[in-house]
Amino acid sequence: MPSSSPEPDGIKTSPSISYFYLEDDCNGLRMNAANVGGGPKKSLKIRRFEPRDFSGAVDLDSEAGGGHDPYLLTFFYENYPTTFLVAEAEGRIAGMVLGFRQSPLEGRIFWLAVRSGHRDQGIGRRLMTELLEIFRRLGVVSVILEVRVTNKKAQRLYLDLGFEIFTTAKNYYPDGEGAIIMRRSF
Numbered sequence: 001m002p003s004s005s006p007e008p009d010g011i012k013t014s015p016s017i018s019y020f021y022l023e024d025d026c027n028g029l030r031m032n033a034a035n036v037g038g039g040p041k042k043s044l045k046i047r048r049f050e051p052r053d054f055s056g057a058v059d060l061d062s063e064a065g066g067g068h069d070p071y072l073l074t075f076f077y078e079n080y081p082t083t084f085l086v087a088e089a090e091g092r093i094a095g096m097v098l099g100f101r102q103s104p105l106e107g108r109i110f111w112l113a114v115r116s117g118h119r120d121q122g123i124g125r126r127l128m129t130e131l132l133e134i135f136r137r138l139g140v141v142s143v144i145l146e147v148r149v150t151n152k153k154a155q156r157l158y159l160d161l162g163f164e165i166f167t168t169a170k171n172y173y174p175d176g177e178g179a180i181i182m183r184r185s186f
Contacts, residue, residue, distance in 0.1 A: 044123065046130045049077055049084040049096065056093035057086065064113035076100070076110075083107070083134055087114070087123045094118040097127040099135065102144075107135040109145035112154070124154075128161055136186050143186075146172065146179040158182050 049057065058070050076084045076098050083099035095114035102108040109131065114124045135143055145163070147154045163182040172179035 043090065044094070044126070045088045046085055046126055047088065048081055049073075049086050051077070053086050053093055053096075057096055060093055060096060060113050060115055061111075063115060066111060066113060068111070073098075082138070083131060085127055085131055085134075087118075087127055089118060089123075095123040095127055097124075097131050099131050099143075101135070101138060101140060105139070105141045107138070107140040107143040109143060124157060125161070128157070132161065132184070141186055142183055144181065144183045146181050148173065149178045149180060155180065155182075158184075 054070075054073060057073050061068050061070075061073070080098070080100040083101070085097050085099075086093050087095035093115070095112075095118060097112045098110045100108055100110065109128075112124055112127060114127075132143060143163075144166070145158065146169070147158060149168070159182075161184065163184040166181045166183040169179045169181060171177075
């Protein structure tokens with residue numbers, strides 16, 4: 001899959017970032033895998049999606065109930081490589097977040113998913129924290145997302161990360177469930 005990036009050059013993101021301590025060094029947060037989520041110490045890398053991640057990402061999307069067309073992952077990789085992140089644990093994709101800049105000043109989080117065997121370990125929080133930092137460096141002033149009305153765990157995470165409820169949308173999802181639209185400003 002060739003990469004053609006419409007995103008601005010000069011945004012520095014490491015293709016492979018390991019988090020082993022919590023530090024606000026003005027270049028972003030680095031989090032200790034051993035101290036977040038109370039789980040055992042594991043090697044966890046938050047990095048950009050790469051073509052080799054494709055089958056693992058499709059599997060994760062299916063496991064998490066996303067039901068997205070696999071072409072969507074290719075689309076995000078080709079058009080928004082800076083804001084398509086994966087969490088790799090023990091050589092497997094443990095989580096992913098897909099985001100994009102929908103206008104010069106607004107980011108959008110399209111999909112956050114964590115494998116069932118890796119939940120409650122802070123992986124979703126780490127993916128979100130890194131993506132929010134990338135958006136901040138891109139000059140975005142606000143980020144928007146939607147979450148299912150019944151997904152209380154995700155709602156708590158987003159509120160904890162500084163998102164606020166913006167509005168609601170009835171029958172938002174294909175199965176008829178409503179969504180809470182949330183926004184965070186920088």
